[in-house]
Amino acid sequence: MANVDETSPFMRALRGERSAIPPLWLMRQAGRYLPEYRELRAKAGGFLEFCYTPALAAEATLQPIRRFGFDAAILFSDILVIPDALGQRVRFVEGEGPRLDAVTDPAALASLTGDPSRLDAVLETAARVRGSLGPETAVIGFCGAPWTVASYMIAGKGTPDQAPIRLTAYRDADFLQAMIDRVIEASARYLVGQIDAGVDAVQIFESFGGALPPALFERWSFEPIMRLVRHVKHERPRARVIVFARGVGDRLTQFAAADGIDAIGLDWSIDPAWAAETLQPRRTVQGNLDPLALIAGGDALDAAVARIRGAFGEGPHIFNLGHGILPETPLAHVERLVARVRAPGNG
Numbered sequence: 001m002a003n004v005d006e007t008s009p010f011m012r013a014l015r016g017e018r019s020a021i022p023p024l025w026l027m028r029q030a031g032r033y034l035p036e037y038r039e040l041r042a043k044a045g046g047f048l049e050f051c052y053t054p055a056l057a058a059e060a061t062l063q064p065i066r067r068f069g070f071d072a073a074i075l076f077s078d079i080l081v082i083p084d085a086l087g088q089r090v091r092f093v094e095g096e097g098p099r100l101d102a103v104t105d106p107a108a109l110a111s112l113t114g115d116p117s118r119l120d121a122v123l124e125t126a127a128r129v130r131g132s133l134g135p136e137t138a139v140i141g142f143c144g145a146p147w148t149v150a151s152y153m154i155a156g157k158g159t160p161d162q163a164p165i166r167l168t169a170y171r172d173a174d175f176l177q178a179m180i181d182r183v184i185e186a187s188a189r190y191l192v193g194q195i196d197a198g199v200d201a202v203q204i205f206e207s208f209g210g211a212l213p214p215a216l217f218e219r220w221s222f223e224p225i226m227r228l229v230r231h232v233k234h235e236r237p238r239a240r241v242i243v244f245a246r247g248v249g250d251r252l253t254q255f256a257a258a259d260g261i262d263a264i265g266l267d268w269s270i271d272p273a274w275a276a277e278t279l280q281p282r283r284t285v286q287g288n289l290d291p292l293a294l295i296a297g298g299d300a301l302d303a304a305v306a307r308i309r310g311a312f313g314e315g316p317h318i319f320n321l322g323h324g325i326l327p328e329t330p331l332a333h334v335e336r337l338v339a340r341v342r343a344p345g346n347g
């Protein structure tokens with residue numbers, strides 16, 4: 001296994017050190033905007049089978065590194081492998097997204113008899129990827145935050161404003177707590193497994209934290225994430241943890257003040273000047289180019305990159321998008337982004 005170089009820009013950033021050129025990776029960098037991904041995907045059968053076939057998943061993980069030389073590779077998997085491992089039926093319907101057999105009451109939750117060994121294939125992928133990459137490239141593992149994962153478990157699909165889980169939080173908090181507890185336990189074991197298999201950092205995706213009213217945020221987003229972080233740090237104190245909580249606005253200050261989180265992911269709605277002043281003095285920041293600026297390209301892209309580099313240039317920063325890259329993104333624009341981020345000065 002070629003261990004990561006602890007002095008690489010990505011690992012240094014996670015320790016709170018600034019680099020003249022920020023390290024760079026893109027959320028959802030393995031995916032449909034890459035022709036080589038679409039070719040591999042066509043051979044793979046179902047999406048979960050793809051995630052659970054280490055040779056194919058490792059190849060998908062490595063594709064964007066070969067093409068763009070990003071500073072980190074994110075494991076090819078999905079946040080919904082956790083419900084799958086808990087025993088809930090999960091499938092991905094072409095053109096529609098994920099579909100699960102919704103779990104809406106305590107009896108259905110109790111009847112889930114999971115098989116955590118389903119995730120062994122993902123851990124095998126992590127080990128293969130770490131073994132295939134040189135020390136200059138870090139490997140990032142991940143899972144969904146408990147609230148985000150539970151929102152899919154309860155609704156059985158993605159929903160515009162997460163109404164089903166929000167309603168559950170009001171009507172049946174005990175049931176939701178029991179579900180969140182199970183997700184935390186499974187996710188913690190999974191992240192520790194990824195770390196033991198060789199990943200250099202883990203990212204927790206809270207895609208739907210922004211749907212929570214302030215009075216519910218602490219209990220259902222912040223505290224479950226912190227329980228997960230504390231569990232991982234207790235078992236593997238040297239693990240590096242990134243939290244990406246989308247749409248939560250100035251509640252990011254809570255994450256920046258919390259022990260155990262090494263970097264704060266910023267979505268594209270966050271003002272870089274605000275984040276540089278408020279968050280970056282305490283924590284490494286990661287982000288936050290609008291994925292649509294990357295689709296637009298040209299001067300709009302250059303200006304957006306320069307603004308982000310300018311705002312975060314004096315402190316620890318990992319350059320990234322403010323949400324996942326979209327399938328229609330032109331490859332030439334990604335090449336331009338890489339050149340701009342790696343140009344001396346502010347690009």
Ligand SMILES: Cc1c2[nH]c(c1CCC(=O)O)Cc1[nH]c(c(CCC(=O)O)c1C)Cc1[nH]c(c(CCC(=O)O)c1C)Cc1[nH]c(c(C)c1CCC(=O)O)C2
Pocket residue numbers: 026027028029030031032041047074075076077078079080092096097098142158205207324
């Ligand atoms: C909410 C969420 C999901 N998955 C994920 C999130 C959190 C981040 C976010 O907010 O976007 C995270 C995710 N999904 C995937 C990765 C792995 C690799 C990477 O980031 O490059 C990661 C980190 C692969 C994937 N996960 C999925 C694909 C596309 C499936 C395909 O190729 O057919 C990939 C590459 C499928 C997926 N998975 C999910 C949805 C809603 C969908 C369907 C919509 C879509 O296609 O983008 C759930």
